[in-house]
Amino acid sequence: MGKEKPGFLTAKAIGNRIKSKGLQKLRWYCQMCQKQCRDENGFKCHCMSESHQRQLLIAGENPGAFHSFFSSSFFKDFMQLLKTRFGTKRVHNNIVYNEYISHKEHIHMNATKWVTLTAFTKWLGREGHCKVDQTEKGWFIQYIDRDPLVLARQKELDKQKQRERDDDERQAKAIEEMVKRGQDTAKDSDSGKFTELVRNDEEKIAINLQMNSEPKAATSSQLAPRVSLSSLVGKRKQPSSSGFKPSKRSKSALDEIIAAEEGRKKQKLHTEHWLAKNIVVKIITKRLGDKYFKKKAVVKEVQDKFTAIVKMIDSGDQVKFDQTHLETVIPSIGKTVLIVNGGYRDCVATLEKIDTSKFSATLKITEGPLNGRIVEDVKYEDFSKKFDQ
Incomplete structure (x- = not known):
């Protein structure tokens, strides 16, 4: 037989392919x-x-x-x-x-x-x-991952952690103040001095066991005349002749309970959504690029309570943002604001004072049936600057 011609399926070609693997x-x-x-x-x-x-x-x-x-x-x-x-x-x-x-x-x-x-x-x-x-x-x-999307996501997570850390510190500070106030109240209540009970052997103790046979109607006529409540109130209101002014009484346990109950009621009125029309907000996301980041806008329309259509103040562009990508704007003292959360929601007020240690402000309501009322300790996220048209 003749020699086998070289080809793709020959034994030599298959062997070469097997050897070349790996x-x-x-x-x-x-x-x-x-x-x-x-x-x-x-x-x-x-x-x-x-x-x-x-x-x-x-x-x-x-x-x-x-x-x-x-x-x-x-x-x-x-x-x-x-x-x-x-x-x-x-x-x-x-x-x-x-x-x-x-x-x-x-x-x-x-x-x-x-x-x-x-x-x-x-x-x-x-x-x-x-x-x-x-x-x-x-x-x-x-x-080292230098992807811009990854860096932006990490920066947003860091900001969220910082906000949660600030809330925890604020809550811990409030609890610490309540504990300190309670300790001061306990010190004031324990300030009275107690004396030891001493028995006097020289003084005789007399016990009257005589029964009164007269009916109760007769005894009631012998009672002292009743003093009216108005006369007691009048006497209490009369100033003392010595001119002594009583010291201000510290808060009792009942006052603390009442204040805590009012705070709990106010907390119930807080909701997760705070968007409202005609307020100034700040964009805190980079998802649309640096064009809108940290820029201010006016809320034109609120959709589904958590979505807002805003109009940029500088460029006039209308953009749709989620509530998590926006934050409230705190104006200077004396400017008009709108309360967007809590028991005084939708009330127009004037910024009176800012307390940076408590992250809160004091507002004075200027419109509506509550006109003139002073509201204290309103958190930064519960009010925003009102847009002046």
Whole structure:
């Protein structure tokens, strides 16, 4: 029989394909020709081939361009693997490199400007691409995510945590003041001096056991005349002849309970939504870019209690925002505000005083049946500046 013709399904061709699978030795790989050899003899034959010599001549005309191209490709693929596979976790550099070179068609480090993996790791730390630290187990790297969306999301989370921390501090301060007030009240109540009960043996004790046989009607006629309530009130209102003014009595436990109950009722009137028409608000989100961030706008329409259509004051654009992306605006003292939450919701008032320690303000209502009433300790988020048309 004649010799079997070489073809795709011949035993030799199938054997060559099986041998070529997997990762071969890096020392027998030609980066210029992108050819992997199985042994030293094959690599020697490849180096003597005409195609390899032609590639060397092309590279010799501009060696810097090829060198920088291979270096940038290696860096891009390495950082892409680090970002997608490990994220921002701290990992050993050799683990990432071994996973990178496990792909058959990768850029070899001997074709780049970095001689060793340690030199490449140090370069990543100097350029600020990764956090690099050296330990007894070797070099560790950590990817730094500089995506604008990720940074904006992290900044928004930090602001939310700061708001929650401020609320907790405010509540802790209020509780501390209540405890201090209670301690002062307890000290005032315990200020009276008590004397020891002493028995006087010289004085005789007499007990009258005589029964009164007269009916109750007769005894009632012998009682002293009743004093009217109006006369008692009049006597109490009369000033003392000595001109002594009684000291102001401290709050009792009953007063504390009444004040706490009023505060609880006011708290019940608070709702989660506070948006209202014709108030000035500030945008606190970057989801629409820096164009509207920290800019002021006027609420033109409220939808579903938590969504507002606002008109920018500087540009006049109409944009739709959620309540979580807006905050109230505190004007200067003497300006007109609108109470947007609590028991005095929708009341127009004037800003009288600001208490920065309690994050609250004192307002004076100027319209409606409550005109002239002073409202104290109104939180910053419960009122906003009213737009002057």
